[in-house]
Amino acid sequence: MKIHIEGTDENFSSLDVTAYGGCSGSFNIFSKTYNGNRADTGAPAPGIDVLWNPWASDVEPCCYVVFVRLYDRAIVDNRWNGGHTYDNWRSITVA
Numbered sequence: 001m002k003i004h005i006e007g008t009d010e011n012f013s014s015l016d017v018t019a020y021g022g023c024s025g026s027f028n029i030f031s032k033t034y035n036g037n038r039a040d041t042g043a044p045a046p047g048i049d050v051l052w053n054p055w056a057s058d059v060e061p062c063c064y065v066v067f068v069r070l071y072d073r074a075i076v077d078n079r080w081n082g083g084h085t086y087d088n089w090r091s092i093t094v095a
Contacts, residue, residue, distance in 0.1 A: 001054065001092075003029070005068055006047030012040055013073035013083060017050055019092075022062030027054075029066070034073075042070055054094045061095050 003017060017030040030050040034040040054064075069087040 001052050003050040003052060003066065003068070004047055005043045005050060006045055007068075007070045007086065008041040008044045009070060009072040009084070009086070010041060011072040011074060011083070012042040013071045015042055015071070016069045017052075017066065018069075019052075019054070019059070019064045019066045021064035022060050022094075027057060027059060059094050063091065063093050065089050065091050 005015070005017070007015075012034050014031065014033040016028070019027045019029055029052045032042075067087055067089045069085055071085050072083045074081050074083045
């Protein structure tokens with residue numbers, strides 16, 4: 001399965017792709033942080049492709065919701081102070 005992600009934030013902090021559902025709870029599919037590189041804005045155009053094989057990940061057949069979340073960082077007075085989260089989701093069935 002190919003998950004295409006395109007999204008940026010001037011103050012990018014991290015990007016997570018997680019599947020929720022079934023009897024197993026959740027599965028982390030992909031994650032990325034800026035690792036101190038303040039020039040990293042996330043997944044700018046043309047974006048990134050994340051490949052996920054749920055059968056190789058031993059995911060049980062069921063319905064899942066895959067969330068893509070992009071977090072930003074807000075540094076105020078030299079410390080972290082809130083920030084924003086942008087997310088999108090899609091429903092999938094693993095059979």
